[in-house]
Amino acid sequence: xxxxxxxxxxxxxxxxxxxxxxxxxxxxxxxxxxxxxxxxxxxxxxxxxxxxxxxxxxxxxxxxxxxxxxxxxxxxxxxxxxxxxxxxxxxxxxxxxxxxxxxxxxxxxxxxxxxxxxxxxxxxxxxxxxxxxxxxxxxxxxxxxxxxxxxxxxxxxxxxxxxxxxxxxxxxxxxxxxxxxx
Amino acid sequence: xxxxxxxxxxxxxxxxxxxxxxxxxxxxxxxxxxxxxxxxxxxxxxxxxxxxxxxxxxxxxxxxxxxxxxxxxxxxxxxxxxxxxxxxxxxxxxxxxxxxxxxxxxxxxxxxxxxxxxxxxxxxxxxxxxxxxxxxxxxxxxxxxxxxxxxxxxxxxxxxxxxxxxxxxxxxxxxxxxxxxx
DNA sequence: GATTGACATGTCGTTGCTGACATGTCGCGG
DNA sequence: CCGCGACATGTCAGCAACGACATGTCAATC
Numbered sequence: 001x002x003x004x005x006x007x008x009x010x011x012x013x014x015x016x017x018x019x020x021x022x023x024x025x026x027x028x029x030x031x032x033x034x035x036x037x038x039x040x041x042x043x044x045x046x047x048x049x050x051x052x053x054x055x056x057x058x059x060x061x062x063x064x065x066x067x068x069x070x071x072x073x074x075x076x077x078x079x080x081x082x083x084x085x086x087x088x089x090x091x092x093x094x095x096x097x098x099x100x101x102x103x104x105x106x107x108x109x110x111x112x113x114x115x116x117x118x119x120x121x122x123x124x125x126x127x128x129x130x131x132x133x134x135x136x137x138x139x140x141x142x143x144x145x146x147x148x149x150x151x152x153x154x155x156x157x158x159x160x161x162x163x164x165x166x167x168x169x170x171x172x173x174x175x176x177x178x179x180x181x182x
Numbered sequence: 183x184x185x186x187x188x189x190x191x192x193x194x195x196x197x198x199x200x201x202x203x204x205x206x207x208x209x210x211x212x213x214x215x216x217x218x219x220x221x222x223x224x225x226x227x228x229x230x231x232x233x234x235x236x237x238x239x240x241x242x243x244x245x246x247x248x249x250x251x252x253x254x255x256x257x258x259x260x261x262x263x264x265x266x267x268x269x270x271x272x273x274x275x276x277x278x279x280x281x282x283x284x285x286x287x288x289x290x291x292x293x294x295x296x297x298x299x300x301x302x303x304x305x306x307x308x309x310x311x312x313x314x315x316x317x318x319x320x321x322x323x324x325x326x327x328x329x330x331x332x333x334x335x336x337x338x339x340x341x342x343x344x345x346x347x348x349x350x351x352x353x354x355x356x357x358x359x360x361x362x363x364x
Numbered sequence: 365g366a367t368t369g370a371c372a373t374g375t376c377g378t379t380g381c382t383g384a385c386a387t388g389t390c391g392c393g394g
Numbered sequence: 395c396c397g398c399g400a401c402a403t404g405t406c407a408g409c410a411a412c413g414a415c416a417t418g419t420c421a422a423t424c
Binding site: 002005006008009012013029030031032033034035077078080081082087088089090091092093094095096097098099100101102103104108111112142143145146147148149151152155156158159160162163166167170171174 | 184187188190191194195211212213214215216217259260262263264269270271272273274275276277278279280281282283284285286290293294324325327328329330331333334337338340341342344345348349352353356
Binding site: 183185218219221222243244245 | 409410411412413414418419420
């Protein structure tokens with residue numbers, strides 16, 4: 001039931017429509033934290049409105065309904081964020097692949113890891129200027145919403161790229177040995 | 183439908199029972215790649231056996247059924263691992279919390295980030311000796327199954343701990359400014 | 365010889381989630 | 395003025411997943 005907390009978190013920054021929220025999930029949030037499609041978002045917003053966690057703040061031209069966080073909603077968000085850090089839901093297909101890469105033959109594993117490293121380095125190259133620009137724009141002003149999240153993603157990619165490089169080394173070392181043994 | 187690939191991957195190392203597999207998900211695999219309970223695993227194994235991806239290899243004392251990968255199962259696993267790296271399912275409550283930490287008031291955010299840093303450093307301290315021991319045991323032998331995955335987890339925790347420390351710095355910097363502005 | 369805890373497998377009702385389908389508006393370029 | 399793409403909201407069938415419940419074995423401790 002974390003979808004609702006994701007929605008509450010997004011609404012804590014600014015009121016938004018279901019459409020806005022569904023696009024937020026297409027970005028970094030959906031890429032490595034939590035994904036949801038609009039088919040899940042709209043019903044959940046209605047349910048949350050029923051429960052008083054959010055409220056329709058205004059209605060726009062194209063049937064647009066802008067939702068805003070209520071006091072109860074903010075309280076629920078804070079409660080969830082500060083909750084005992086129990087073991088929550090985890091499901092990540094990409095990470096799963098990395099866990100299982102050793103099931104591949106060395107040649108395939110090498111190609112896969114090279115792909116991972118390349119992809120992650122490209123993402124780092126994409127994100128770094130974005131973050132730098134954010135910092136310049138705001139200068140020494142308040143942290144823009146999502147700045148910490150962006151940094152999280154950047155460091156994540158750096159770590160995975162480094163891991164892939166390390167794994168390639170280890171793989172090569174054990175392959176070299178096998179060749180000598182044979 | 184990645185649960186089945188997680189199961190295929192685990193079985194690619196060695197045959198195992200549903201019980202064994204469900205315990206595998208309680209470890210690092212379930213902690214940051216994919217989680218599943220036994221209630222999902224047993225039916226999935228039956229279905230996969232129906233489809234010929236796995237087969238009951240032997241039956242043990244306590245009604246234990248040991249499953250082994252078939253040729254088809256291995257082929258399916260390889261296919262999935264080498265597939266175009268489309269955007270797969272992502273769902274991680276812990277990461278979501280980190281994305282939304284900026285919804286908290288600075289004091290609460292600080293306490294939260296301190297907790298994250300502390301927890302990650304403890305996990306690094308727990309994992310590092312385990313990995314070092316693995317490397318010593320095997321010496322220069324073949325990579326033990328899961329060694330790459332373990333390294334992944336270790337580097338992950340290091341990266342998150344560093345991120346939390348960085349975030350605390352940034353938070354403090356922007357708070358200090360606010361205080362001066364007031 | 366009884367109880368406890370790890371081993372071991374399952375069902376079932378409810379809820380979460382996805383993909384396909386459905387509907388309509390508004391602004392812009394051709 | 396027509397069509398297209400972005401905006402905008404929704405339903406529904408079917409599959410995935412979780413928590414509660416159910417059942418039984420075997421080894422060790424008390």
